[in-house]
Amino acid sequence: MVQQNRMPRKKGFAERYGKWLPLYVMFIPGAIYLFINNYIPMAGLIIAFKRVNFSIGILNSPWAGLSNFKYLFATNDAWLITRNTLLYNLAFMVCNTIFGVLFAIFICDSAGKRVKKLYQSIILFPFLMSMVIVGYIVFALFSMQYGIVNKSILPALGKSPVYWYNEAQHWPAILTFVNTWKVVGYGCLIYISSINGIDTELYEAAALDGANKWQQIRHVTLPALVPPIITLTLLAVGRIFYSDFGLFYQATRNSGMLYSTTNVIDTYVYRGLVTQGNISMSSAAGFYQSIVGFTLVLSANLVVRKVSRENALF
């Protein structure tokens, strides 16, 4: 009796899911990769609370309570890397938005299809470069012995050379410029595709109403750019605790004298882990970054959901 009851149910299960089986099989290799590459390290965050001893394995290592964090936050470093990370990201967000929008409007208003295409291509070019190459370019400009700034430009202006890689105060400006130079094209192209989606009749109507160029930009173009600006800003806010490791490592040539203005959480974690082999401190900093970063993504999205549902990421 029991068996008779079970049989049809089993058949139902097979019928319901059997035809999907090939799709589940297709999904599995990628899922395994994400499990290894992404999910296991999430669980691995517990090492921030451990006194890691590899000879007995991570799970068997003794708990350290909050001592790793006490150690981290007792130093001035914690404050410094947090401040640097946040301020750089804020500066990058502002520059990328302002210049991205500005160049997008200018490119769309340039005369001639070919010219537009040319501008679009050129502005994207640095985005495709590796940070190592960018580091070499920055070096060609600012090298203390051979750089074009110290060797040609400053002498021509009658000024003495600057020890760029030894003096930390120059780098907030340099790095902000380099970052904008490298990535502005990406946002710019997104804004351009939004501008191209604007109905040209809107401009004609505005012109008929006597709107000048600035008023047309202000009342027709900019409102159309609000959704992509929100999306990109939201993404950036979610990543505000993270930095482009390459930018801060390569452009500065990892110069120790610049750390006060160029050390961010990512470079700090790397140096702690790989250069100094200090697992407790770097894992505490990494945990701090992961958790605060996660909280920020969720809250940024929550705010946008409240303000305009359709612009939220999820």
Add this chain to the structure above:
Amino acid sequence: MNRQPLTYKIIIHVVMMLVVAAIILPFLLLFLSSITEEATLLTYGYSFFPRKVSLESYSYIFRSSDKILGAYGMTIAITVVGTLLNITLSTLMAYPLSQRNLPFGKIMTFYVFFTMLFSGGLVPSYIMWTRYLGVKDTFWGLILPSYLVSAMNVLMIRTYFRNSIPEALYEAARIDGAGQFRVFRSIGLPLGKPILVTMGTFAALTYWNDWMNGLYYIAKRTDLYGIQSVLNKMVTDLQFLTSGTMSGYASAELARVPSTGVQMAIAFVAILPILVMFPFLQKYYQKGIALGAVKG
């Protein structure tokens, strides 16, 4: 939109010219430095007006064939293997997620999406890959960590499969009695080609430009270095040597590190393929960016 006041036209022109110059001139400087004679370079520094042109740097690259050309070959191998694996896994993963009626499809999508929200960071990843999975100083250390499947790419492919290929086509194939895999092969793959090429381009550029896996996961086997890792390593070596207190020994070592001009030449050679492929790359990047802007 075409009738614009003259001042506005002039502003656009001037600003965009400055932008173009700011982008092109640094690359030009890199190139000109690579063809400047070494002695001139050491005296006058990097310059837009090389006083003495020399192709010595490039001939050095070809003479030291085992090192630099070898690294070039490695970069090509890494890019080819990485891209093929990446696009295969991503496509296989994205297609099921694109099927509207798939039971548990939402949970599976969330499984992929969540990796974009939360990350364990470098420390656990590094320990896992080096201590437990043994990729340190192997070819796989350059391929597997971080880049093999990106949630962003998977979701973009999924969105394309779902929104740009008419549901009716999938249905028609199913009514003809084709199995799931058959539908994927005969409808999904051929019609999804544009997105697959785009995502393949993204992946290829990621692997071509990568130096971080080399930095984290290659310590002794420098023969596995790709060209970007070689460039990165030269910076570290120079710093190590020039910062040293052991000046006598260091200066002898210093002579073995490729000179300033050669460094720029290697950098230029690393850029060259991107430069040559640029029309193709930028076409697909623009497509990809447009697709990414329409979130799904």
